[in-house]
Amino acid sequence: MSQPGIAQEVSVETKNSIINGLKNGPAGLTVTNIEHTPISGIYQVSVQGNKVFYSSEDGQYIFTGQMFKVAGGKVTDVVQLKQSQKNIQKIKQVPKKNTIVYPATGVKKHQLNVFTDVDCPYCAKLHQEIPKLNAMGVEVVYLAFPRAGIHSPSFSKIASVWCSETPKQSINKMYQNQTMDLLECDDTAIIAQHQLALDLSLKGTPAIFFEDGKIMYGFHKAESLLDMLEK
Incomplete structure (x- = not known):
């Protein structure tokens, strides 16, 4: 399966699927943004309070931590890279x-x-x-x-x-x-x-x-x- 473009907009269906899945989690979790990651089927979810985690396409599995891209003899923080691009x-x-x-x-x-x-x-x-x-x-x-x-x-x-x-x-x-x-x-x-x-x-x-x-x-x-x- 081809890797989705990070800049590509996540479909409404996928967003709704993730949000509905997350409703089974803690109450009051307000999603502010959902974006692609370089890994197919894994999405970056932003919630109120400038917090970020990762989710499966159905919102049933989530994990936290840093995601790094390994290339060119170095590792790059994916979230930091995307934020840097937005900032500039x-x-x-x-x-x-x-x-x-x-x-x-x-x-x-x-x-x-x-x-x-x-x-x-x-x-x-x-x-x-x-x-x-x-x-x-x-x-x-x-x-x-x-x-x-x-x-x-x-x-x-x-x-x-x-x-x-x-x-x-x-x-x-x-x-x-x-x-x-x-x-x-x-x-x-x-x-x-x-x-x-x-x-x-x-x-x-x-x-x-x-x-x-x-x-x-x-x-x-x-x-x-x-x-x-x-x-």
Whole structure:
């Protein structure tokens, strides 16, 4: 039997079969999503509380734990891989005009999406690596994540950067602790990106997303990031 495509939608009949089978289990189990897995006849079931388990097609057998794919000399967490792919798709939906883009010099080889906070010292350190990354063919796209919240001084600062006529110069000033007048402007984009960061369950800044959705936190030198991009 051929392996189902993971991205393929599970049929209504199969979903109903699993849900009906699960009704024989604990009361109050609310299914939020059912997806294919790489294994034919085994489905990934998500329930309220961001919990995940696996089920047979009739919902009569379930098991928990991690599922790994073994290939290319490594093992990959299947759930984590699927979530990473979903995360990067959400990030790609943010209009480029609402970000700060540092394009690659010459041919673009890679892209990093970075959630940044102007009051984050490690963000300031990473910012200094951008010219090197650009020279190596890496485009860096900044998204805003003022971790202190949408009513905080950090929010006002980063909103002022995004609203500035020269955002790259403004963010340089912020990272260098230079005085800058705060602007009253449309902060809708910052609110949306802050909410996206929360939806992605980000734990800190800088939050660096690779092209495959993998995430890393904190400061890393340009050479180290390039090495990880090319693995």
